[in-house]
Amino acid sequence: MTPLHVFVETNFLFGVFRMPSKRQRDALSLKTKFGTGDVKLYVPYVCFQEARNLIARSLPSNLCSDLLEFHRFAADSASASWDFDEVRKLLDAAIGEVSRTKAVYQRELADFAAAVWDFARHKSRLSIPGNPRS
Numbered sequence: 001m002t003p004l005h006v007f008v009e010t011n012f013l014f015g016v017f018r019m020p021s022k023r024q025r026d027a028l029s030l031k032t033k034f035g036t037g038d039v040k041l042y043v044p045y046v047c048f049q050e051a052r053n054l055i056a057r058s059l060p061s062n063l064c065s066d067l068l069e070f071h072r073f074a075a076d077s078a079s080a081s082w083d084f085d086e087v088r089k090l091l092d093a094a095i096g097e098v099s100r101t102k103a104v105y106q107r108e109l110a111d112f113a114a115a116v117w118d119f120a121r122h123k124s125r126l127s128i129p130g131n132p133r134s
Contacts (some may be wrong), residue, residue, distance in 0.1 A: 013051035
């Protein structure tokens with residue numbers, strides 16, 4: 001069976017490599033199909049840079065600290081009626097997800113780009129129009 005040819009751009013890369021809780025199922029499914037050889041992907045070279053910048057801009061910088069400050073305000077004014085230990089677990093998990101994403105998204109994106117370039121060089125499943133390396 002001839003593999004399906006799919007042209008993707010920045011939104012595909014953003015959907016695959018952003019924070020895990022916000023990744024798009026259809027993009028992840030397409031990446032899996034690429035990995036198994038069911039599709040041949042075409043990715044413009046500039047999309048990798050665009051995705052890297054978009055992911056960096058989309059990561060929250062201080063949401064959890066804002067929520068902690070709100071909790072302190074609510075607790076001080078005696079209007080808080082929630083169990084802060086449970087809330088803190090949720091905030092710590094959210095902070096952890098952001099930290100992990102910041103630590104790995106550039107490497108994951110670079111690894112995928114390298115796989116794309118290797119396939120393009122070997123005339124396999126992926127081509128990157130405009131890539132000076134292919």
